[in-house]
Amino acid sequence: MYETSDIRKGLKVIMEGVPFEVTYFQFVKPGKGQAFTRTKLRNMLTGTIFERTFKSGEKLEKADLEERQMQYLYPEDGFYVFMDTTTYDQLRVTEEQMGDNKYYVSDSLMCSVLLFNEKPIGITPPNFVEFKIESTEPGFKGDTSGNTTKPAKIITGLEIQVPLFINEGEWVRIDTRTGEYSERVKK
Amino acid sequence: VRRNIAELAGLPAATRVCIAGRVLVSEPSGFMLSDQSGWVLCTAARLPAELSLVMVEGTWDGHDVVCERFLHEQPGSVRPLADAEHASLTGKGGARGRARQERLFARAALIAEVRRFFHERSFLEVETPLAVPSPGLDLHLSALELKTSKPARYLITSPEYQMKRLLAGGLERIVQIGKCFRDDEIGERHQPEFTMVEWYRAWADVEAVMRDTEELVAHVAEARSGRRVLLTAQGEIDVTPPWPRLTVREAFARYAGLGLDDVVSDETRFYRVLVEQVEPALTELGAVFLCEYPASMASLARKKPGDPRVAERFEAYVGGIELCNGFGELTDAQEQRSRLLHDQAERARLGLPVYPIDERFLGALEEGIPPSAGNALGLDRLIMLALGAAHIEDVLAIPASKL
Numbered sequence: 001m002y003e004t005s006d007i008r009k010g011l012k013v014i015m016e017g018v019p020f021e022v023t024y025f026q027f028v029k030p031g032k033g034q035a036f037t038r039t040k041l042r043n044m045l046t047g048t049i050f051e052r053t054f055k056s057g058e059k060l061e062k063a064d065l066e067e068r069q070m071q072y073l074y075p076e077d078g079f080y081v082f083m084d085t086t087t088y089d090q091l092r093v094t095e096e097q098m099g100d101n102k103y104y105v106s107d108s109l110m111c112s113v114l115l116f117n118e119k120p121i122g123i124t125p126p127n128f129v130e131f132k133i134e135s136t137e138p139g140f141k142g143d144t145s146g147n148t149t150k151p152a153k154i155i156t157g158l159e160i161q162v163p164l165f166i167n168e169g170e171w172v173r174i175d176t177r178t179g180e181y182s183e184r185v186k187k
Numbered sequence: 188v189r190r191n192i193a194e195l196a197g198l199p200a201a202t203r204v205c206i207a208g209r210v211l212v213s214e215p216s217g218f219m220l221s222d223q224s225g226w227v228l229c230t231a232a233r234l235p236a237e238l239s240l241v242m243v244e245g246t247w248d249g250h251d252v253v254c255e256r257f258l259h260e261q262p263g264s265v266r267p268l269a270d271a272e273h274a275s276l277t278g279k280g281g282a283r284g285r286a287r288q289e290r291l292f293a294r295a296a297l298i299a300e301v302r303r304f305f306h307e308r309s310f311l312e313v314e315t316p317l318a319v320p321s322p323g324l325d326l327h328l329s330a331l332e333l334k335t336s337k338p339a340r341y342l343i344t345s346p347e348y349q350m351k352r353l354l355a356g357g358l359e360r361i362v363q364i365g366k367c368f369r370d371d372e373i374g375e376r377h378q379p380e381f382t383m384v385e386w387y388r389a390w391a392d393v394e395a396v397m398r399d400t401e402e403l404v405a406h407v408a409e410a411r412s413g414r415r416v417l418l419t420a421q422g423e424i425d426v427t428p429p430w431p432r433l434t435v436r437e438a439f440a441r442y443a444g445l446g447l448d449d450v451v452s453d454e455t456r457f458y459r460v461l462v463e464q465v466e467p468a469l470t471e472l473g474a475v476f477l478c479e480y481p482a483s484m485a486s487l488a489r490k491k492p493g494d495p496r497v498a499e500r501f502e503a504y505v506g507g508i509e510l511c512n513g514f515g516e517l518t519d520a521q522e523q524r525s526r527l528l529h530d531q532a533e534r535a536r537l538g539l540p541v542y543p544i545d546e547r548f549l550g551a552l553e554e555g556i557p558p559s560a561g562n563a564l565g566l567d568r569l570i571m572l573a574l575g576a577a578h579i580e581d582v583l584a585i586p587a588s589k590l
Contacts, residue, residue: 032325165211
């Protein structure tokens with residue numbers, strides 16, 4: 001069981017037999033009063049999102065989902081194909097189930113694929129992934145103040161804010177939990 | 188003489204300069220040196236290591252600095268931490284570190300404006316103790332206790348008791364900007380240790396303090412944006428006074444279709460309706476006062492003359508963010524004692540720690556406090572709103588989660 005203080009983005013719980021993922025949470029304590037946690041929960045089977053407020057002290061049932069380490073292979077007919085590297089089993093994950101994670105998968109990336117009743121319902125990529133910057137404006141020289149970041153695109157289409165000293169062709173590490181630039185990596 | 192990097196842009200080319208800071212990037216084409224004021228690209232015959240701290244002498248060519256001599260050089264490294272945050276939150280960390288640094292400058296400037304606001308209105312700035320014999324008996328506030336102190340000491344949840352003693356002592360307009368501590372409160376808008384601006388006016392009513400509040404927020408907004416508008420993460424909020432005043436009774440009727448008497452006996456239901464229905468609706472109103480709370484939810488406020496079911500208690504909501512909590516102060520010592528005894532009994536019944544009654548606070552009420560009103564405003568939240576920050580951590584030098 002989880003306590004309300006365990007609520008985090010990405011936490012997976014079961015309510016009335018359905019697995020939900022926390023996509024947003026906010027601790028609130030209005031008027032020096034009782035504490036609550038506002039949440040947005042994504043139904044992991046249907047993808048629909050709904051809001052629910054938990055009173056501090058309420059218990060949440062942990063979603064014991066099977067997680068399998070699988071390798072991302074390629075996109076196919078709107079699906080994302082993953083393979084178990086020991087059994088060579090393959091699974092297809094829908095674009096909806098991928099959510100924003102579709103921006104973070106690249107060739108051969110090991111991800112954890114979530115299964116509910118043996119069917120895939122989502123994936124969790126590693127906390128950090130590395131990508132080459134496909135396009136960004138040059139922005140290194142002369143600018144001694146003002147903006148310190150600029151937009152940059154990676155091959156999957158994701159746009160992130162990077163420091164001015166990052167150039168096209170360089171590799172960066174991205175935090176998949178926040179979708180933000182983390183640091184430059186030498187390749 | 189060491190110059191700030193930001194000054195370089197104003198210098199003619201071919202000026203001899205000395206600059207110092209941290210090397211953020213070092214590669215064959217040059218290195219990027221960053222100090223508190225900004226950053227610049229440097230070239231040198233020999234490249235310093237990334238993250239090292241250097242002081243260099245060279246020539247500003249109008250674009251870059253051509254380094255001739257290293258006056259100081261000291262290695263620096265980043266030890267990877269579990270959450271991939273760096274030890275120094277303001278230096279390295281590239282763009283995010285720099286953005287945090289800029290917010291800290293803006294924060295300091297806004298706090299100076301808050302001080303100026305109260306000074307111009309003849310408030311005396313005071314500092315009362317943080318470690319006190321009783322942290323207050325609010326049912327839903329949990330205090331930090333100092334383990335080794337004898338007699339027992341707690342960190343304040345608000346400086347209210349001590350500031351009211353000053354009112355009894357004859358001070359008529361007092362303000363305090365300082366830390367308060369509330370255990371187990373952490374989130375987008377909560378920190379277990381946060382900065383409060385709390386002020387009291389003697390010989391004044393609650394309406395006077397509500398006017399202070401809207402004028403203070405408008406003053407801070409104007410200092411930041413040049414207009415009486417807050418540029419928040421959710422968009423512009425006009426904070427020009429006067430703000431609408433909505434009683435709790437009106438708000439519950441309008442946004443939840445409930446009479447106050449229907450919910451006031453069930454505290455959990457009251458707060459759930461407040462969180463799920465009322466607060467989201469207040470978000471749409473921009474800046475608004477919610478006032479006249481049920482008397483049972485305002486232990487230190489006086490009851491409204493003519494309607495003892497409600498207390499002279501108000502809160503301001505700006506962009507849905509609860510900013511402050513103010514009272515027409517209860518000055519009747521006997522009534523205050525009986526309410527505190529009631530709070531102690533409730534805490535015992537709920538299995539919560541029972542903090543002592545502060546006899547010097549009650550003594551001050553017995554000595555006599557003029558009709559007064561006061562307010563406690565979360566300064567970090569006001570700064571969040573003014574700077575358009577989405578998370579309270581963004582406006583703090585070092586948040587609790589990075590200790």
